[in-house]
Amino acid sequence: MAKSIDVSDVNIYxxxxxxxxxxxxxxxxxxxxxxxxxxxxxxxxxxxxxxRMHEVIPGARVExxxxxxxxxLYAPGVDPVAVRRQIGMVFQRPNPFPTMSIYDNVLAGNxxxxxxxxxxxxxxxxxxxxxxxxxxTEVKDRLGKPGMGLSGGQQQxxxxxxxxxxxxxxxxxxxxxxxxxxxxxxAIEDLxxxxxxxxxxVIVTHNMQQAARVSDETGFFNxxxxxxxxxxxxxxxxxxxxxxxDNAATxxxxxxxxx
Amino acid sequence: MTDTTTDQPPRLxxxxxxxxxxxxxxxxxxxxxxGLTILLALAGVALFLVIEGxxxxxxxxxxxxxxxxxxxxxxxxLYGTLLAAVLxxxxxxxxxxxxxxxxxxxxxxxxxxxxxxxxxxxxxxPSVVYGLWGRVVLAPALLPLYLWLxxxxxxxxxxxxxxxxxxxxxxIFTAGIVxxxxxxxxxxxxxxxxxxxxxxIHEEAALALGATKWEMIxxxxxxxxxxGVISAVLLGLGRALGETMAVAMVLSGAGIITIDLIGxxxxxxxxxxxxxxxxxxSGSKINTLIFSGLVLFVVSFAVNFVGRWIASxxxxxx
Numbered sequence: 351m352a353k354s355i356d357v358s359d360v361n362i363y364x365x366x367x368x369x370x371x372x373x374x375x376x377x378x379x380x381x382x383x384x385x386x387x388x389x390x391x392x393x394x395x396x397x398x399x400x401x402r403m404h405e406v407i408p409g410a411r412v413e414x415x416x417x418x419x420x421x422x423l424y425a426p427g428v429d430p431v432a433v434r435r436q437i438g439m440v441f442q443r444p445n446p447f448p449t450m451s452i453y454d455n456v457l458a459g460n461x462x463x464x465x466x467x468x469x470x471x472x473x474x475x476x477x478x479x480x481x482x483x484x485x486x487t488e489v490k491d492r493l494g495k496p497g498m499g500l501s502g503g504q505q506q507x508x509x510x511x512x513x514x515x516x517x518x519x520x521x522x523x524x525x526x527x528x529x530x531x532x533x534x535x536x537a538i539e540d541l542x543x544x545x546x547x548x549x550x551x552v553i554v555t556h557n558m559q560q561a562a563r564v565s566d567e568t569g570f571f572n573x574x575x576x577x578x579x580x581x582x583x584x585x586x587x588x589x590x591x592x593x594x595x596d597n598a599a600t601x602x603x604x605x606x607x608x609x
Numbered sequence: 610m611t612d613t614t615t616d617q618p619p620r621l622x623x624x625x626x627x628x629x630x631x632x633x634x635x636x637x638x639x640x641x642x643x644g645l646t647i648l649l650a651l652a653g654v655a656l657f658l659v660i661e662g663x664x665x666x667x668x669x670x671x672x673x674x675x676x677x678x679x680x681x682x683x684x685x686x687l688y689g690t691l692l693a694a695v696l697x698x699x700x701x702x703x704x705x706x707x708x709x710x711x712x713x714x715x716x717x718x719x720x721x722x723x724x725x726x727x728x729x730x731x732x733x734x735p736s737v738v739y740g741l742w743g744r745v746v747l748a749p750a751l752l753p754l755y756l757w758l759x760x761x762x763x764x765x766x767x768x769x770x771x772x773x774x775x776x777x778x779x780x781i782f783t784a785g786i787v788x789x790x791x792x793x794x795x796x797x798x799x800x801x802x803x804x805x806x807x808x809x810i811h812e813e814a815a816l817a818l819g820a821t822k823w824e825m826i827x828x829x830x831x832x833x834x835x836x837g838v839i840s841a842v843l844l845g846l847g848r849a850l851g852e853t854m855a856v857a858m859v860l861s862g863a864g865i866i867t868i869d870l871i872g873x874x875x876x877x878x879x880x881x882x883x884x885x886x887x888x889x890x891s892g893s894k895i896n897t898l899i900f901s902g903l904v905l906f907v908v909s910f911a912v913n914f915v916g917r918w919i920a921s922x923x924x925x926x927x
Contacts, residue, residue, distance in 0.1 A: 436819075
């Protein structure tokens with residue numbers, strides 16, 4: 351079910367403001383692709399355009415082609431709701447639904463997709479997804495309790511379980527560990543390694559060690575200059591990126607000699 | 610907006626220092642005086658109602674407007690008051706929730722803002738104008754509808770219409786509609802505020818799972834806003850209960866108890882009854898009317914109190 355993503359000539363706007371310009375890349379299936387770069391360079395904006403979440407902001411729009419499974423996501427007639435059901439997303443801050451139990455949180459996406467589910471079927475999905483998110487043993491005795499009662503790291507894994515419960519083709523993660531402590535971060539990174547065998551994962555991170563640890567390929571975004579749009583500076587295998595990058599700006603950023 | 614009380618750092622206690630600044634003590638004195646005035650006014654009103662209303666406990670016959678005792682006199686009025694107010698809420702709740710959603714989530718921002726102003730403007734119309742409008746425009750306009758309801762749905766007790774059928778539009782149902790329009794601004798404004806406060810991260814969580822806009826609203830906005838909507842409706846109910854002028858002008862009240870909403874014989878409301886009868890009342894009849902006022906005071910006080918309580922209790926953390 352994992353799919354590759356081909357991006358060609360993507361420009362992303364907020365109203366009249368061009369935020370990200372001219373991105374071309376090809377994201378491999380069953381791999382982890384990390385985006386790094388300074389704040390405000392458009393990496394999260396670009397990530398959000400991969401599942402058409404960018405356009406929920408009034409006035410925001412995307413030009414260019416993003417092709418998943420031979421289908422251009424931005425072709426006329428493509429329903430953004432259908433796109434988001436295929437491409438899951440995990441956010442910076444854990445956001446389980448506050449009024450729902452752990453059980454209902456995991457099933458939230460499935461309940462949107464299909465009207466009726468048998469109880470046993472639902473139970474199976476919940477267990478499988480929570481196991482997939484390495485959360486099952488911690489919560490199996492309190493599935494009826496509110497999801498907000500969990501710790502921050504557990505909440506984030508619950509959000510991952512909720513995202514993979516609908517078996518998406520691609521999983522997008524927008525700085526999934528930036529609100530978490532080091533132990534929870536490590537748990538999520540282990541999880542990303544395991545999920546890689548089944549999903550195409552794209553992750554935005556501010557933490558370069560994290561990018562080096564979890565990703566197979568890395569994209570470095572930067573602003574051309576203050577006030578100018580962000581763009582993709584370099585896209586290479588992570589090993590090459592961190593040892594011997596093609597671009598001088600990438601090396602400056604990675605080695606901390608930036609600005 | 611969550612626990613402000615527990616998160617605050619310990620307050621700096623400067624009571625030990627001698628030098629109290631003049632500005633501080635003047636301001637705190639003024640603020641306390643303002644707070645105290647409210648309490649005194651409320652206590653004064655309650656005291657007046659109890660003292661003046663108490664003699665009516667034993668009223669009967671002449672002083673209870675020909676009724677056997679005070680309960681028989683007040684109960685139909687209370688029933689009418691509650692019926693009109695509940696009718697108004699049944700009408701206003703879906704309308705206000707829908708309007709608030711349009712303003713907060715559906716309309717483009719500029720349109721939503723102007724629509725919000727427009728609805729707030731409804732609150733600026735004096736109630737006597739609503740009364741005139743209800744009596745002169747709305748009531749005649751609704752009469753054909755009442756005739757149709759009576760002819761076709763007359764088997765439902767609400768639309769019985771009486772033996773001769775509806776002959777005028779000044780029914781409890783019309784009064785309910787007028788009250789609904791009057792309560793619309795406050796209910797809509799509160800709903801709009803709580804809808805807007807739905808955390809963005811929860812809305813995005815729903816959208817990212819592939820929820821449509823309506824599914825997103827059902828999954829995140831409604832659960833988050835539920836207690837806010839309930840308290841908004843109860844505050845609107847409080848307003849509808851006490852409304853006098855519009856009901857007095859619109860409703861042709863007979864002081865009876867009926868569930869027929871469109872008949873010629875309608876229940877009257879406490880506030881309208883006081884307004885219509887007080888001018889001609891004298892002696893113990895005054896006590897009777899004041900006693901009915903006390904009943905209304907207690908009921909609307911309770912409704913407002915419950916509304917506030919639900920609002921404060923149900924704040925969802927997130």
